[in-house]
Amino acid sequence: MAATIKDIAQRTGLSLGTISKYLNGGKVREKNRLQIEKAIKELDFHINELARGLKTSQSKTIGIIIPLLDNYFCMNLMSYAEKYLSAFGYSVIVCNYREDPEVEKEKISLLTQRQVDGFIIVPSGETVDEIRDLCGRLPVVLVDRLLPDVECDAVVINNAEISFQVVETLIKRGHRRIAIICGPKRMTTARERLDGYLTAFSKYRLEADRQFIRFSDYYLESGYRICGELLDLPLPPTAIFATNYDITLGVIRRVNEAGLRIPEDLSLIGFDNLPFFQVLTSEFSIVTQPMEEMGEKAAQLLVDRLNGRSAAARVISLKAELVMKHSVS
Amino acid sequence: MAATIKDIAQRTGLSLGTISKYLNGGKVREKNRLQIEKAIKELDFHINELARGLKTSQSKTIGIIIPLLDNYFCMNLMSYAEKYLSAFGYSVIVCNYREDPEVEKEKISLLTQRQVDGFIIVPSGETVDEIRDLCGRLPVVLVDRLLPDVECDAVVINNAEISFQVVETLIKRGHRRIAIICGPKRMTTARERLDGYLTAFSKYRLEADRQFIRFSDYYLESGYRICGELLDLPLPPTAIFATNYDITLGVIRRVNEAGLRIPEDLSLIGFDNLPFFQVLTSEFSIVTQPMEEMGEKAAQLLVDRLNGRSAAARVISLKAELVMKHSVS
DNA sequence: ATGCCAACATGAAACGTTTCATTTTTTGAA
DNA sequence: TTCAAAAAATGAAACGTTTCATGTTGGCAT
Incomplete structure (x- = not known):
């Protein structure tokens, strides 16, 4: 139904490779560029990220796993993480395990199947083995809580x-x-x-x-x-x-x-x-707690690792503050 | 790196088709079933949903577009929608447009590229044309706010x-x-x-x-x-x-x-x-507002439509309640 | 005009599934 | 035992991209 790269190729008389190159920011002859852009407009073409993801084995998708969704801490975390991640082209799949470690395991597995590129997890604390395994395969950032003998990036407070x-x-x-x-x-x-x-x-x-x-x-x-x-x-x-x-x-x-x-x-x-x-x-x-910063840092750690920067696991400890009533604006 | 259906086929000596059938709940000879299950365990096989989605043109993914993430109403909406949707095998990609209609448009387009199967949107009110278009192509449920001349499912309150x-x-x-x-x-x-x-x-x-x-x-x-x-x-x-x-x-x-x-x-x-x-x-x-119910109903409308039930657009109007202090438990 | 090089275009193969028309195996009734 | 029908397995094609080795072009110096 929807237009594909093939349709664009056909309509412009160019080859698949050329269209693909254009779509990925490659150089294309001026007159071809115009033709391609025209065809994209006319056919209302949208690239199929599923196909792209399959080929590149990058879904450009991050899984966020949290114990509760209707919770002030988690929603702030998500909000700021999503903001940072989307600036890097990542979308966020959100999974709420409702404090149930069994659901947490399922969600980890589900997101693995969905080929997410990385995880941000606020763990229940009862899925240590699963998360340790996961860390071996994919970038993972833990938030709020650490896990025994799990070596991975994390953001916590003092x-x-x-x-x-x-x-x-x-x-x-x-x-x-x-x-x-x-x-x-x-x-x-x-x-x-x-x-x-x-x-x-x-x-x-x-x-x-x-x-x-x-x-x-x-x-x-x-x-x-x-x-x-x-x-x-x-x-x-x-x-x-x-x-x-x-x-x-x-x-x-x-x-x-x-x-x-x-x-x-x-x-x-x-x-x-x-x-x-x-x-x-x-x-x-x-x-x-500096929740905004926690969300942002978590996202940043993840993006760094996805970009191959940073080798050893980094645990960032942010400072919570004691705020006296009325000392706040 | 990760094991694929092919690896399972090779290891069991069966064909791709058989493995696929098994994975989709089809009937398979007992002894083959055992072999397959053994191989899946041993190779730690997870199906690649990207590939599956490409083939079936169903991502089993829903886009939720909201104006704010760190907001009680939106969080509740998400929370209950996610709960309902995940029971039907759908994952949720969350997009926060920060009250910026331009960002809202981008998010709609992004999610379209990501081949989401449907949308739940709390619209800014300034992207009427885009959303009207969208409704023509995919199942959409509007929440909280209606849009002029947009015919689609919606959940609002009185x-x-x-x-x-x-x-x-x-x-x-x-x-x-x-x-x-x-x-x-x-x-x-x-x-x-x-x-x-x-x-x-x-x-x-x-x-x-x-x-x-x-x-x-x-x-x-x-x-x-x-x-x-x-x-x-x-x-x-x-x-x-x-x-x-x-x-x-x-x-x-x-x-x-x-x-x-x-x-x-x-x-x-x-x-x-x-x-x-x-x-x-x-x-x-x-x-x-009955936020839980709003989220759930929105998800339900969407699932119904994804399953081909329900023809005309349905607008569900839920009842908000006036609660007098201390009359609440 | 000629030839060369850089710049760009081409097209087939591959990613990991599902699908379906065919072939093979199993079953059980005669 | 035989055979037809039912049940299960097979394998090739397809989904929409990217990639890369190869081919084609245009522009420039001679």
């Missing part, structure tokens, strides 16, 4: 450091009963953020109280539930550090329901999503 | 109706100076939401005041700015209807800065993103 800073700030302001709500234990992010917490406590020669250390998944409901548990303790915490956006929302909701005020009754340090926090009246601080 | 309901509620509560902050004038959503506003006023035989009717783009900053302008009026509104999520955020921020309380000093009805609003302490109501 989790331990920023967490230390958060807790130190709280300690300096006199807090002693400080709770932290982490993500799932198996994730490096969760463990690192906890490390920072513990380091701060030991630096100030304080004893960390295990009942204030909670693991969860990264959902609003967990934040809500765990916050409730914390508030119900005989001696509840005076400060809570919520380590992602959804947990933060859950905590706020629970605190509101309990009729407590922030920061008068409870201090809170939250995570992510600046626009949201700018709008709240309660006074609390948040940790912001 | 904008006028819900807007009427919002304004009527406000009027019944005694408000007379009611402001509405719409999106860009050229968009059907903005115009329809205004229509509902005007209808409510005329039903109650009230005169609509043009200074309370504002158009903007759909960004937080505009909400912020326009809210400021409204508050600075000699007789400012007593209620504001913000017609999308980001505008709502902007309004809240401006209102907070002005030291006004909601709803004591100003009533506000906002839009979208339930989780966020559940967390606020101020009392106000919001309009929620």
